[in-house]
Amino acid sequence: MRAQIALFLALAANATGQSFLLVILPPLGRQLGFPDIQTGLILSVSALLLLVSAPAWGYLSERIGRRPVLIIALACAVLALGAFGLVIDARIAGTVAATMALGLVFAIRSGQAIMSGGLMPAAQAYMADVTTPEGRASGMGLLGAAYGLGVIAGAAVAWGMGGGGAVLAFWLLAALASLGFLGVLLFVSEPNRRATPATSAVTHLPIAEIWPFLAITLGAVSCSSMLQQVTALRLQDALHVPPEGSIAKAGAALMATALVMIVVQGAVLRFLTWTPQRLLRAGALLAAFAMLLGGLARSYAEIFAALVLFGAAMGLMLPGNLAALSLRVGRDAQGKAAGLNALGQGAGMAVGPLAGASLHQVAPEAPFAVATILLALAFWLAVVASRVPPKCRKQPHAKQPTTTNYQE
Structure with missing residues (x-):
């Protein structure tokens, strides 16, 4: 530990x-x-x-x-x-x-x-x-x-x-x-990753199995960065909040969103016994619902509540997605999968602000509507991915807990 x-x-x-x-x-x-x-x-x-x-x-x-x-x-x-x-x-x-x-x-x-x-x-x-x-x-x-x-x-x-x-x-x-x-x-010591006959050949990435999780990462991070870009603008243009007030109010809402996400990721998940797939599906569905509420919001309090709910949803969705991705690849391909996932995160952070600013020009509610669609699509991908069983791939820790010498 x-x-x-x-x-x-x-x-x-x-x-x-x-x-x-x-x-x-x-x-x-x-x-x-x-x-x-x-x-x-x-x-x-x-x-x-x-x-x-x-x-x-x-x-x-x-x-x-x-x-x-x-x-x-x-x-x-x-x-x-x-x-x-x-x-x-x-x-x-x-x-x-x-x-x-x-x-x-x-x-x-x-x-x-x-x-x-x-x-x-x-x-x-x-x-x-x-x-x-x-x-x-x-x-x-x-x-x-x-x-x-x-x-x-x-x-x-x-x-x-x-x-x-x-x-x-x-x-x-x-x-x-x-x-x-x-x-x-x-x-931090190097984990024991010595290959066994059951796992030594599993060094490739099963793209056909993991692409839905990579797509979910891209969509979720795009939605999150989109909200960071447009929240203050939404307050100014839809609720007529002055620029100085909109920055302060948006900052408070986004701070609360991040805090809720931290609490869920760092504490709540340690008490939940849900599988990664269930965490992913529940988080994606809850996030889509939060963005739907955000698009319909007509007051700062409603937008604040929608963003906080979105933070809780991301706290379930993102770790569930990472865990599901990790369990789909062999022990000697974890770094490769994580690298591709980081590529999706970076692309989402780059695409989100530009997409948010462009959609806001159409209507202040448009970024929330598109985020709702993207997160609903993420939920669908999570459902589809959970129904496709992974190919035979032994997870060495399932029966044998990690030894103390490289956890401590």
Whole structure:
């Protein structure tokens, strides 16, 4: 259990730094003399690099192991946060020109994206290695809770610094990430994945079996990122809330959504005895219902309630989907599957905001209507996938619990 706690804290620390950077870089870029377009280009290119590198790292984790990939990614996260602090400090002091600082920030962020692309694929593969099939959804939920906690913490740090102290914040976050790195280094051992005759040949990805789960990831993440883009706009254009008030109200609703998701993933799933397929179906159906309510909402309270319900649904759906995907592949293909799943997550995060903004131009309710359709389709895919039995593939942990030496 110590290993899982160490991994949880490391992922949360890394997500805190990532969230802080995404929130603070646009306004900080102006302060440093960066044009808005170039600042946006940094974020867009790094997102693309992360998207491309994740599957490659997932495949590599099958060859060199989960632990080395985790250590490489976390070490690079620490170095990148510290480097951001150094460059920003030099620019504020005037010892580095704006053009040079822009190039350095671009290089640091690009390198960070490439080298940390394996963090989530390796973490998901590791969790698949050390959990039983019955505990797979709970383990995957722990990873989701870590990420959600980090996103909230990073936004809170950005809010708390109040427009100043960016250098100190980056260095403190680097120190926090260092603690996470040390925790993994000390407590996380490489899982025992020695092949047996029953599993040694199962190293390929059964695309025909797993594509519905990859499609569900793409649809669910697209809907989630779509809501982040359009919630404040919906409040302004449909409910006539002033811009300043809409930002505050949307932020409160999205924060509550994330908190509910964290509670469900990190706590509720540990008490539920549902199968991953049941979690997935229930979450998808509940999410579709929440988006239907959101589209019909005519007050802030109704939108708030719909988003909170959506958060609870995602807390069931996403871990259930990850666990179902994991159980469809062999032990030596977990990293590959996690890498492809990360590709779907990245694509969803890229597609969602653009689709949300475009649909909002049609009607403020249109993004919610499309999200309802996508999530209903996800429910249908989950039902279809659950009716197709996996090919004979022994799950080595079903009868033999993970040994203590690589869980602790």
